[in-house]
Amino acid sequence: MTSLDLSPSGLTAPGTSSTPGSEWWRSAVIYQIYPRSFADQSGDGIGDLPGVTAHLDDLAELGVDAIWLSPFMVSPQKDAGYDVADYCDVDPLFGTLGDFDDMLDAAHRRDIRVIIDLVPNHSSDQHEWFQQALAAPAGSPERARYMFRDGKGVDGATPPNNWDSVFGGSAWTRVTEPDGTPGQWYLHLFDESQPDFDWSNPVVHEEFRRILRFWLDRGVDGFRVDVAHGLVKADDLPDYHAPEDGDSMGGNERNVPYWGQDGVHDIYRDWHGVLAEYEGDRALCGEAWMPTVAEMAKWVRPDEMQQTFNFAYLVSDWKAKKQRRVIRESIEGFGAVGAPSTWVLSNHDVVRHASRLALTAASPQGQGIGPDSPGKPIPELGLRRARAATALMLALPGGAYLYQGEELGLPEVIELPNEVRQDPTWFRTAGERYGRDGCRVPLPWNADEPAFGFNATGAAWLPQPAEWAELAHDAQTADEASTLSLYRLALRTRRRYGLGRGELEWLSGYRRKAVAFRNGEVTVLTNFGRRPVVLPDGARVLLASEPLENGAVPQDVTVWLVAD
Ligand code: NOJ
Numbered sequence: 001m002t003s004l005d006l007s008p009s010g011l012t013a014p015g016t017s018s019t020p021g022s023e024w025w026r027s028a029v030i031y032q033i034y035p036r037s038f039a040d041q042s043g044d045g046i047g048d049l050p051g052v053t054a055h056l057d058d059l060a061e062l063g064v065d066a067i068w069l070s071p072f073m074v075s076p077q078k079d080a081g082y083d084v085a086d087y088c089d090v091d092p093l094f095g096t097l098g099d100f101d102d103m104l105d106a107a108h109r110r111d112i113r114v115i116i117d118l119v120p121n122h123s124s125d126q127h128e129w130f131q132q133a134l135a136a137p138a139g140s141p142e143r144a145r146y147m148f149r150d151g152k153g154v155d156g157a158t159p160p161n162n163w164d165s166v167f168g169g170s171a172w173t174r175v176t177e178p179d180g181t182p183g184q185w186y187l188h189l190f191d192e193s194q195p196d197f198d199w200s201n202p203v204v205h206e207e208f209r210r211i212l213r214f215w216l217d218r219g220v221d222g223f224r225v226d227v228a229h230g231l232v233k234a235d236d237l238p239d240y241h242a243p244e245d246g247d248s249m250g251g252n253e254r255n256v257p258y259w260g261q262d263g264v265h266d267i268y269r270d271w272h273g274v275l276a277e278y279e280g281d282r283a284l285c286g287e288a289w290m291p292t293v294a295e296m297a298k299w300v301r302p303d304e305m306q307q308t309f310n311f312a313y314l315v316s317d318w319k320a321k322k323q324r325r326v327i328r329e330s331i332e333g334f335g336a337v338g339a340p341s342t343w344v345l346s347n348h349d350v351v352r353h354a355s356r357l358a359l360t361a362a363s364p365q366g367q368g369i370g371p372d373s374p375g376k377p378i379p380e381l382g383l384r385r386a387r388a389a390t391a392l393m394l395a396l397p398g399g400a401y402l403y404q405g406e407e408l409g410l411p412e413v414i415e416l417p418n419e420v421r422q423d424p425t426w427f428r429t430a431g432e433r434y435g436r437d438g439c440r441v442p443l444p445w446n447a448d449e450p451a452f453g454f455n456a457t458g459a460a461w462l463p464q465p466a467e468w469a470e471l472a473h474d475a476q477t478a479d480e481a482s483t484l485s486l487y488r489l490a491l492r493t494r495r496r497y498g499l500g501r502g503e504l505e506w507l508s509g510y511r512r513k514a515v516a517f518r519n520g521e522v523t524v525l526t527n528f529g530r531r532p533v534v535l536p537d538g539a540r541v542l543l544a545s546e547p548l549e550n551g552a553v554p555q556d557v558t559v560w561l562v563a564d
Pocket of ligand 1 (some may be wrong): 083119190348349
């Protein structure tokens with residue numbers, strides 16, 4: 001049994017190192033901030049770093065251990081900042097390097113660690129290196145930092161291979177050479193404004209070591225590594241055609257020549273060494289959409305990254321059997337390489353789980369849902385399941401990721417007008433895929449203010465639905481039954497009972513449609529079936545995702561119990 005941990009956090013303070021095996025990231029709850037939609041101090045309709053600083057007390061009160069910020073570096077924003085033009089400066093949209101330092105310092109003063117997004121697969125086409133490559137001839141060192149190739153056919157007018165962009169359309173764009181003639185092609189797994197680096201070139205390795213050190217020297221606690229399964233491509237770039245209905249990042253495909261190539265692991269071994277030069281348990285978390293837990297676990301072998309997102313868990317159906325299986329496979333699969341599992345239900349690329357868990361039609365990752373999508377969710381059912389799912393997730397041992405707004409129970413915004421959509425997926429598929437804008441709508445903070453307190457001017461880069469007044473942070477703060485109160489209670493109780501550092505023990509004797517386990521002193525029950533689950537004798541309820549009915553756990557509800 002885990003002993004009761006009554007220390008305020010159970011974690012060392014930022015900047016200090018702990019003994020191996022008790023590092024902060026093993027059990028941390030990390031809150032994802034999508035800066036453009038979090039809080040906007042400047043009033044231009046796009047969130048910024050001073051907005052983050054202004055709300056750190058709210059995050060401390062929520063009880064998170066760390067924040068991860070999606071990119072805020074200099075960028076033309078063709079893919080909401082995942083198209084970086086300068087890796088070592090802040091985009092004026094979000095503030096200045098000074099604003100970043102202030103935010104970092106203010107977070108550390110509250111014992112909140114900060115990890116930032118690193119985008120190493122591709123840069124923006126506005127990056128100095130890419131501009132130099134365009135101005136330089138084929139075969140030059142400037143071109144060798146990206147994936148330039150000659151086209152096929154007599155006049156080179158056919159792309160070098162048949163790869164599709166994750167966002168739709170070809171993964172190749174042909175350049176016009178400086179002399180005005182049609183020239184070589186460059187690879188972009190994403191938008192044409194996001195050329196892929198060539199990671200077989202040592203110069204690229206050197207540059208990213210410099211970038212890592214730039215931010216580590218400023219004091220960041222780690223990095224979330226974008227497209228961590230994509231940096232290395234198979235030799236000779238063999239043809240491959242992704243399935244139409246696949247997850248856009250490759251999460252359900254095998255043997256893809258641009259995902260999960262062995263060479264990526266050498267890069268993370270190298271970065272592991274860079275982070276180890278610094279005090280304070282710095283950490284890397286990989287975004288690697290691989291089809292199985294066993295595959296994902298390769299990213300967290302002892303000399304590679306510290307964490308990787310558990311997307312198998314994110315995409316798992318809301319069914320007792322599926323949930324039991326993915327939890328078991330995660331703990332065993334990551335455990336086999338000595339890593340804790342992570343858990344995640346939402347992020348800025350997927351349909352928010354308060355909607356996704358009640359969809360009645362398939363919705364592949366990245367494709368989004370909109371007014372004409374089949375199988376739209378019933379909002380009440382989605383929220384009920386989301387609350388139960390989060391309560392289940394936060395009781396599991398390991399690290400957990402939350403996505404801004406889920407603590408308010410925000411649903412996906414399905415009815416966004418077409419003319420406001422901004423995801424490159426929407427444009428590159430000519431509206432065939434809605435894309436990810438529906439999970440990126442600015443947060444509602446105060447029900448009665450302009451843009452619900454997102455800023456003081458009422459401007460918002462995506463419109464907020466009028467019904468969000470009820471979901472605003474201030475409307476939920478004092479309401480004990482609110483989703484915000486549930487999250488706060490769950491995080492407080494998780495910390496108090498050391499659940500993040502505990503061990504899971506499955507309980508038998510419950511019906512098949514219940515997931516039942518103990519983590520230390522706490523018994524956790526989630527009922528997926530229609531028939532209520534009776535509480536064990538002498539149990540005291542620490543938390544229930546919805547009220548119990550006649551002392552039993554109804555369908556789509558999670559409870560945490562201790563012996564009375
Ligand atoms: C994954 C990021 O999470 C997503 O938002 C982005 O569009 C792609 N990588 C490309 O950087």
